[in-house]
Amino acid sequence: MTTPLLEITDATKIYGGGFLQGGKKVVALQNFNLTIPADTPKIVTIAGESGSGKSTLANLVLGFTPLTSGKITFTGHDLSKLTKEERGIYRRHVQVVFQDPYAVYNPFYRVGHIYDLIIKNFKLAKSKKEGRELIEEALNVVGMQGDEVLHKYPHQLSGGQRQRMMVARAYLLKPDLIVADEPVSMVDASLRAMILDIMLRLRDDYGISFLYITHDLSTAYQIGDDIYLLYQGSIAESGSTTEVIENPKHPYVQQLIGSIPVPDPDQKWDSEISLPDDELMRSHTDSGCRFYARCTHHWEKCLTTQPLLYQINGSSHQAACYLYADEK
Amino acid sequence: MSTNPKSGTQNNNGHSDVALDVRDLRVHYKTPEGDVIAVNGISFKVYKGELVGLVGESGCGKTTAAMGILRLVQPPGRIMGGRVMLDGDMDIINLGNKELRRARWTQIALVPQGAMNSLNPTMRVKDQIKDAIETHEGRQSKAVLKERTLDLLALVGLPSRTFNMYPHELSGGMKQRVCIAMAIVLNPILVIADEPTSALDVIVQRVVAQTMLDIKKRLGVSMIMIGHDMGLMAQMVDRVAVMYAGNLVEIAPVRAAMKAPMHPYTQLLIESIPSIKERKPLKLTEGLTHDLRNPPPGCIFQFRCPHVAETCRTQKPPMLEIQTRHGVACHLYKPEETA
Structure with missing residues (x-):
């Protein structure tokens, strides 16, 4: 190398x-x-x-x-x-x-x-x-x-x-x-x-x-x-x-890509989304996952320790989310 | 959820379904080297409860056209002609100063470009909204003001504590929603929003867009949204009006504009959208190619048009109504086809 x-x-x-x-x-x-x-x-x-x-x-x-x-x-x-x-x-x-x-x-x-x-x-x-x-x-x-x-x-x-x-x-x-x-x-x-x-x-x-x-x-x-x-x-x-x-894996990236407006009136945003308050969004930054407040999955370990980058299917694709912890 | 019922001043004109009728609007900017023709005789209608997207590259005159509609063109700009009929019988262009002042905000409201930076940093949200209400409707009791303001904030999806906050305590998306709330506080017939989501993150943009659609549905207000993001237009608007170099080249229902654009410029605009769904070779195009002081005789798009013909060099194509609420200004399409 x-x-x-x-x-x-x-x-x-x-x-x-x-x-x-x-x-x-x-x-x-x-x-x-x-x-x-x-x-x-x-x-x-x-x-x-x-x-x-x-x-x-x-x-x-x-x-x-x-x-x-x-x-x-x-x-x-x-x-x-x-x-x-x-x-x-x-x-x-x-x-x-x-x-x-x-x-x-x-x-x-x-x-x-x-x-x-x-x-x-x-x-x-x-x-x-x-x-x-x-x-x-x-x-x-x-x-x-x-x-x-x-x-x-x-x-x-x-x-x-x-x-x-x-x-x-x-x-x-x-x-x-x-x-x-x-x-x-x-x-x-x-x-x-x-x-x-x-x-x-x-x-x-x-x-x-x-x-x-x-x-x-x-x-x-x-x-x-x-x-x-x-x-x-x-x-x-x-x-x-x-x-x-x-093929996004992280819940944040999924939400992000789902929010990009598609230039096709027949493919509208699928659902309403809402954002939690700013204060709430910043409150989990010290320990645990930073996306916790906006995420749809709320596990206990998300609050205590920040997830590492986990490999997906053994490729170079990585996501920092406990959803993929087993695949390592 | 209580919002103000429409005040009686605006339904004395019969049953027209047209909220705004712009006819041959012209705006020029004076320069030492001659007038820049920023808006060159545009005509279009906005129907009641309709959201029209006004698109085009920067410098094509979209913001100037909007300012012309509001009669807010600043010198060296000047409105050279045309009529802007609001709700059938009120011509903004020929209104007296006093009536114009009254009409703005109560009948036709603006969310300016970069609106979120136009909030007064030293005033709480409640006081800024109070100003708008009291300037037009006179003094109100505290309780009434509070109720109206809280209803308004709820309508744009803001928590009630926003009421007592200063602009610096709000995020960009929240500030933008405060500006939208202020635009609709007096129940206007038409709201013009100039790039209401352009400085926001994608997810926040989606939230603000939802807010606007929700308001449109609930209040039945007509809107003109200026922007350049065709993706956002596809998600939000009912019709798209495409401007090129001061001219309106096509106005079409959004589905027709995206799937089967007729004007060559609209076609080019649609083709150049970067897609998130498929990786395709980049489509290269030139920008504006002529001096706006000297528009060529004939079609405004002739220098960049792939279908340019002899007539395009000499005759300006008129706006043809190809289908209901679908107009296009191009020699490729002949009036006979509509028959």
Whole structure:
């Protein structure tokens, strides 16, 4: 087994707990494990509702915030122990595409500026002409031409164009991994497919892996290889995307997938659902299963100890629910 | 469960089953380089007790059209023409300022985009609802207000303790339901909800959608829901109105729109929905392709249409009523076919 590209072991992130917060702790991510192999590029989806910890995970992988405990290694190097120089190299190999293509551009600069900066900072080109060729190549990958867009200001471009340019910017450095934090949630449905298609092509033609962070399971289903579904900081279910979405096991994931509106008036939501009060929903977070308040199965052990991830049918499909404890 | 009976002001017009009749509504935005035609003469009807979904990509004019209906277009926007007939005889566009003020909220209410962030953070839920009631109906006794408010909260499925809470104590879904409650407090004929569930998690979205459907059923109120999630539309609405670049291209019963869309743009919109049921190759499309200041002569969709013909370049297709309550504006369909 070769060294994996990205390996996250027992990652836990706790916010707060300091004097100013009155000792209140928020467990944003708990004992999270994930591996992206180095030899086969993959699109790995991290999905979950707001507050489930998916953006915390992105921040941890990007090194924006340190871990409370656990370890993240990139090609065998521990992220927390990188020297300044190694950190620079890491930045080059791991790139990011953010959610909001309207907020990431400086409105006072022409859009070409974002590329010029990268080329300067990472010393990618010896001459202006060489730099321009690199930019042109990156833009062609996302189906754009330099002459059409580089001289424009951000407000002259559509959301879809801006987001494609951000993907091109990430590609410019020829990274091994792109962290895509909700890259299509602010882009129109009709343009979404284009960006997803670019992600697929970058994986297949250029061997770039993605950490695709999203709340939208239908896009994950269309392009994702592996999926990790988070619920309040813990993995509820993981496995291959098709398997998990076509055959969800965890009660939360079942409810989640059952709630996605199907674009067919003949397949309406099957039943009414209701949510318990917020207070109740948070009250079982210290011990026991975090989904207890919303779950339909109420067993005693659900309240006392948090369920581990149990394997389903001996495959890579795992669910953190006692329903599958015997199958181990 | 007691809700206010409909007040007598609104049934003096006979027995029309049309709640809202929009005729040739035009809204332009003034810019130094010429007017942006945001809403280019749209006409449609909303029947009583009907939920119409208004869909289209961002920038197609859905929100502007809704603001036009409410006469809430802000400068540099301007309503350039058209009529908005509410409940048969009241033309919102030509109403005097005083009557307009009275009509808003009592006859036609809005749940604005990002409504849950429009609640006043310093006021309790009960006081915000009280404001709405007293502004339009004058001072009320405490007991009456409390009863009405509690009934209202129950109607949108909120626990009674919400009454005394501040917005920051509520979750997103609860805040959204407070906003829906406020929209229906004065029993309007029509509620316009602008992306009422777009910032919510999938499960919460389902709860809010259920709330809206429940209200529609119980109060018989007509609704226009603006959105872009075709899945949600399929679950909720009775008819779908599809806008493209300021024009209404098709309005159809939801089943027809989803299963057999007629306008090429509707077809494209339906095809591009990512599915959770089957993994299929991605369908690539371009976005808006022309400058909204200079719409091309002829059909608005001609640059992206796979069926474009010579007539499409020169003549704007009229909205044809192909079937009952199903209109489409496309040269592919001829009036003869309806006969």
